[in-house]
Amino acid sequence: MRIISWNACSVMKEKKDLFLMSCLENKIDIFCIQETWLKPHIKPEFHGYNVIRQDRIHTSKGGVLIGIKQNFHFTEIELELDEEVGDRIELMAVKLVLPGGKGLYIVNIYNPSGSNGIIGQIIEEVYQQIPNSDDIIILGDFNAHSNLWCRCNVINKSGRSIEATLLSTNMILSTPKGLPTRINPQTGDSTTIDLVMANPRISCSLVVDILQDLVLHSDHNPVIVEIGSKYPTGINERRDKFRTGNVNWDDLAAKLKDVNIRAVIEGEAEIDKKIEAFQDHLVCTAKEIEPFGPVGFSKRKKSAWWNEECLNAKKEVCQKRMLYRR
Template sequence: MKEKKDLILQYCQENEIDVICIQETWLQPYINLTFKGYNMIRKDRSEGTKGGVLTCVKKHLHFTEWEIELQDHPDYKVEINGCRILQQDGSTINIINVYNANGNNSEIGGIIDELSKNIPTNEGLIITGDFNAHSKVWCKCDIVNSSGRSMEDFLLQSPICLATPNGLPTRKNHFTGGHTTIDLTFASPNLATRTTVTIPDHTLLFSDHSPIIIYIEGHNKSSSPAQLESTSTPHFRLKKANWLKYREQLENISIQVLVEAKTLIDDKIHVFQSNILTAAKKAIPLKGNSKRTHKNNIWWNTECEEAKKDYVKNERIYAIATSLENLINVKRSYARFRRTVFIARKTVLESFLKIKISENQQLKFTCLYARCKTSSQTKQATHL
């Protein structure tokens, strides 16, 4: 997970992803990990290795963490976490991140059903993750396991809808060249018709699982499919505020009329918030556009770009013609790319360390390098 962090973050920034759901993080509680620009919700595996789920939410989004406690079972390894995101229009979307490690888990459908019943019907719900569930309902294969049957029963008994298209190749077996659909997405009825689930054509995340992009229509002004609403709260110059004018604007708002209006409480909240913001914009000047332009990592150079293109090219050839020779070419180009990235990062680090050594002649290169390695691997427990 730590090795792929930079690639994941770069991909999410380039595609303006608002919420990131990752399964099989392999993180332990003592490992410190951060994603720049995101708040993190972690669920690490307490016993054993591998497993774990991670949900990252952009910092400008207002959210609360779901408190999910599952009874440990010796045979069924299930990790779940989630969040509840409050939109600026007053609506709410709940996102649940699931990793079901055992394909023979006949209880997974019941677990998801209990979680979905705790969500109010007027709130949106997205359930996504690696279920390791094989079924002919969503997978073009002849394999059906216990997790697949359990999720089939869940769909029959629940109003929750399957959003993943039938046969979407979410996982690729690099040895056989076959594809399966085990990474699933479910949506509540009020979001199902506006939810689109796709996978990108090519990514460089070095995983047998393809990243899944979930778009929800109707959360921005564009007519094309969009992600969760990402319009940030306006930033005001409070030092230059005209508080007297702001108070006069607030006095013009009739709270009594708003309370007695025969409308839904969500509509009343939306009108009240709009009136507050309108009054603030008239009396308090706004700051400039604070949207940052994300740049590539400092170590990314032309050699990394060429190695990436070579790997993508070989992967496309292997997808068209599955053979042992093409698979070897994919593996070799993958190894060359990893090596190129390692050398580029090492070169930048060495340049930085040499500058520090020139500032302090008493430090040796090996000593300073050891200090940096030690500080970067400091094991501290992190809690939200």
């Protein structure tokens, strides 16, 4: 499983498309964005992901968002926090439902000011609300400076607050020290203010790094969190697929000719909506001809050039090797 955390400084127009393309290229399952700068009337599409968001209503900028790939089961979690938190911290949380009913909580936090001394208390309150049987990953832009994770001699109130929380709880900071998560556009100096922390059980499975060399027009580098393969995420569970062994391709082609594709792709709808409608037409047409049901995943990757002739040649090689060994 791969998670990205990124302070986007707006996800409008081309920046959103570039980020989504990067997510697809890097096989991202979940993304957490801070500073979306979105308002309720602005509704960008993130094709392939279910998106929940919390916009900053009364002032400019701000806002947090979580996108979850559509093959995951999840619920949005309402956390019980002090009333003053809403004015000083922006956060939201989801719970992923993993095999066996186990839960993985993803908490996305944006702390607008490094002088905010209650951020550590908020992290602790969130952590205490998670059942001991479940796991939690807290990540985001904390604007916190500390010698524990920064290669600098500066420490601010947010940094001291998070330090105290890490010492008073058993949470583990997973961000490597000195990871350049933000680049100062004026001086070129790097700081580590985008952090990842987790409970001990899952922290040993986390690898945290940044995605570099991406032109995303933000002073923050996207932070990528990879969860090790031994952690039971349930991504590779069995799912429904088309069985293409005995497809009558002529019948399928004939039915597709009857579909008015031009009517689907023309019009004033957004391109994501057109792609989705086109896919729905293909799937519905294919289901009329081809059986659809659970098919297990194969660990061996199938090559496009592999055919029956290659298979027979491999069998012959194996037989002759056995004769040689005798």
